[in-house]
Amino acid sequence: MSSNVITGIREVGHKVFGGYAELLRIPHTARYSIGGVIACMPFPMIGMTITISVQHYYGNYSLAGMLTALQAIALAISTPLLGKLTDKFGQRQVSIPTIIVWIVAAIALTTSITNHAPEWVLYCLTPLLAAIPPWGAMSRARWTRLLKGDRERTDRALSLCGVLDECMWVVGNPLASTLAVISGLLAFSFTGVCVVVGALMFLTELTTEPPSQSDLARAEGISRKEYRAREAAKAEALRAETAAEETRRRLAAQGVTDESIVSRETRRAIEDAKSGRKASIWGPGLVAVCVTWFGLGAFQSAAGISIIAFATESNMKQYTGFVFACFSISSLCGAIVYGAKNWTIPLWKRFYFCLAVVNLGIGSFMFARHLWVIMIIYLLIGVCQAPTWINGNQLMLHLVPPSRLTEGMAWMGAMNSIGASAGSAIAGQFIDRMGSHGGFLVVTALALGSLAIALIGLKQIKTSTEQPTLTEVTV
Numbered sequence: 001m002s003s004n005v006i007t008g009i010r011e012v013g014h015k016v017f018g019g020y021a022e023l024l025r026i027p028h029t030a031r032y033s034i035g036g037v038i039a040c041m042p043f044p045m046i047g048m049t050i051t052i053s054v055q056h057y058y059g060n061y062s063l064a065g066m067l068t069a070l071q072a073i074a075l076a077i078s079t080p081l082l083g084k085l086t087d088k089f090g091q092r093q094v095s096i097p098t099i100i101v102w103i104v105a106a107i108a109l110t111t112s113i114t115n116h117a118p119e120w121v122l123y124c125l126t127p128l129l130a131a132i133p134p135w136g137a138m139s140r141a142r143w144t145r146l147l148k149g150d151r152e153r154t155d156r157a158l159s160l161c162g163v164l165d166e167c168m169w170v171v172g173n174p175l176a177s178t179l180a181v182i183s184g185l186l187a188f189s190f191t192g193v194c195v196v197v198g199a200l201m202f203l204t205e206l207t208t209e210p211p212s213q214s215d216l217a218r219a220e221g222i223s224r225k226e227y228r229a230r231e232a233a234k235a236e237a238l239r240a241e242t243a244a245e246e247t248r249r250r251l252a253a254q255g256v257t258d259e260s261i262v263s264r265e266t267r268r269a270i271e272d273a274k275s276g277r278k279a280s281i282w283g284p285g286l287v288a289v290c291v292t293w294f295g296l297g298a299f300q301s302a303a304g305i306s307i308i309a310f311a312t313e314s315n316m317k318q319y320t321g322f323v324f325a326c327f328s329i330s331s332l333c334g335a336i337v338y339g340a341k342n343w344t345i346p347l348w349k350r351f352y353f354c355l356a357v358v359n360l361g362i363g364s365f366m367f368a369r370h371l372w373v374i375m376i377i378y379l380l381i382g383v384c385q386a387p388t389w390i391n392g393n394q395l396m397l398h399l400v401p402p403s404r405l406t407e408g409m410a411w412m413g414a415m416n417s418i419g420a421s422a423g424s425a426i427a428g429q430f431i432d433r434m435g436s437h438g439g440f441l442v443v444t445a446l447a448l449g450s451l452a453i454a455l456i457g458l459k460q461i462k463t464s465t466e467q468p469t470l471t472e473v474t475v
Contacts, residue, residue, distance in 0.1 A: 019156045020163070028208050029146070035201025036139040037164045041194035042102070042132055044172025045187065046071065048324075050126070051308055052177065052317065053113050053184030061439075063119060065305055065428020067126045069421035072301075074130035076417035083134045088224070090212035092203050095133040099199055102131040103192055110188040135202065136161060145210045162335060162386070169328040177308075177321025243269040285399045288457020289392060290415040292355070295450025296388075297419030299443050302427035303362050306439030307374060309431045316371050323375045330382025338387040347398075348462045351391040354384040355454055363447035366440035395461065 024030045047068045054064040086094045105128030112121050143157040179187035211219075217227035247269040251262050304324070311320045343350060361381030368374045392412060423446060430438035454461075 019153075020160050023153065023157055023160055026146070028205050029143075032142055032202045032205045032208060033139060033160070033164060035198045035205070036135040037168045037198070038194050039133070039198025039202055040135050040165070040168050041172055041191050041198070042129070044169045045176040045191045046129055047304070048176040048308070048321065049180045049184060049187040049191070050109075051305055052180035052320075053110075053187070054122070055308070055312065056184070057113050057116055058119075061305065061309055061431040062425075062428040063122070065424040065426075065431075067122055068301075068305070069425040070123065070126050071129050072417050072421040072424075074127035075132070076414055078130040078132075079134055079137075082132075083137050086134065086138060086212070088213050090215065091133075091138050091209055093212070095138075095199060095203055098131050098133050099195060101128060102195065105129050105131065106188050106192055110185050113184055133199075135198070136165065138202075141210050142208045146208055163332065167332065170325050170332060174321030174325045177324075178318055181318045240270045243272065284457065284460040285395075285463075286411075288454065288460055289395055289399065290411055292450055292454040292457070293392065293412050294415040294419035294422075295446060295453060296355075296358075297416035298423030298426075299359070299362060299446035299450060300423070301420035302423035302439060302443045302446055303365060305424050305427050306365070306431065306436055306443055307371075309439055310368075310374070310436035311371050313436055314371055319371060323371060323378060326375050327378040327382045327385065330379050331385035334383035335386035335390070337383075338390060347391060347394055348458075350387070351395060351461065352454070352458070354388040354391060356451060357381050357384040358388055359447040359451040363444045366437065366444050368440075 024033065050067050050071065051061075051064040054067060055061055058064075082094060082098060105125055109122065109125040109129065111117075112125060140157075140161055143161070144154060147154045147157055175190065176187060179190055213227060214224050217224045220227065222230075244266045247266050248262065251265060256262060307323060308317065308320050311317045311323070358381055361377050364377060365374055368377070396412065423442070427439040427442045430442050434441070
């Protein structure tokens with residue numbers, strides 16, 4: 001009996017982790033994958049380090065919330081810009097100066113906080129901490145190039161990136177709270193070491209680095225401007241071809257068989273594609289999802305700063321990172337299990353179930369009387385956190401046409417970041433006036449409001465997920 005159980009466990013483990021292990025055994029992949037995760041340590045550590053350090057030296061949660069909000073907004077703006085520059089000039093060419101800017105900014109901000117500099121100095125320095133190379137995007141670009149043509153392994157590699165990202169949050173949160181309580185300088189120093197070590201591992205792995213536009217243009221003996229003009233022409237032809245195909249599919253799904261109508265609509269779609277005119281993707285379903293993601297970022301960010309305030313009031317500030325780590329560990333387990341199963345339950349039902357569990361669970365923090373109660377709630381509801389994001393990404397496949405998928409997902413991520421900055425700023429104001437209970441009141445209001453908005457869009461989201469093809473949205 002015991003041998004059968006062991007055999008079963010091994011089979012399950014091989015099914016879940018075997019594919020990941022196979023990918024990491026490919027030469028050079030483990031180095032840049034792990035290096036990218038180490039270099040990403042500022043993401044889980046900087047926000048908490050700023051919050052704890054500013055509260056310690058300035059005794060002001062409003063200032064801490066505004067600074068973390070400012071850093072989140074700056075990050076949302078800088079990440080796509082750095083990604084665009086990386087495509088143009090190369091990963092090393094953009095990452096190295098960006099890292100230098102971040103290190104100088106981190107040293108300056110740490111010195112300013114510990115010496116109780118004027119608040120306007122902190123507001124000027126904090127946005128510079130958004131100078132973080134897009135390690136996740138660069139790692140995914142390497143996987144995509146390495147596994148080009150192998151869709152199954154490419155999808156698995158992208159899932160592996162998600163799992164490694166969760167591991168980063170599991171390690172980063174408790175480290176940030178522990179080190180920041182000891183010394184803000186120590187927390188920033190450790191983060192800086194991670195950035196340098198991870199960058200060296202990632203950027204010195206040259207064999208898997210995708211060529212930049214400059215490299216490709218140089219190889220063909222033309223300027224980057226000429227290369228981009230040629231690629232733009234190719235992209236225009238591809239857009240026209242895609243528009244024509246999408247139009248034919250849409251008309252076929254509507255039962256239109258008249259050749260003259262099909263020909264006329266196809267010509268119009270091709271002309272629109274060549275002229276650069278785009279159909280709007282802002283249908284009711286996408287609006288509902290993006291507003292929901294704004295609320296999701298708002299109440300989760302507000303929960304983060306409120307938990308720190310609650311732990312400080314309970315003289316347990318050094319344990320806040322472990323509480324957040326419980327959420328990340330639970331989310332990691334949820335991602336692994338959720339991704340290993342082929343679901344037959346309709347997508348919209350899975351989306352609303354996971355969203356409701358996360359919203360109602362975090363909304364119940366205001367009733368907690370001990371930090372460990374919040375930790376237990378996080379452990380229970382965290383298994384639905386990663387699936388909520390997975391379901392949101394899958395909704396995009398139904399809400400926007402394939403040629404606009406990246407744009408749709410970018411808007412979803414941007415709305416979440418903007419919501420997070422708004423949530424931390426609002427919660428900080430209430431915490432300064434009412435303590436942690438005021439922060440948790442904001443969390444509950446935002447969580448319930450986010451869920452209510454999502455339910456208002458139930459009809460649009462349900463209808464879109466029942467479509468056999470991507471939802472076509474017109475102006």
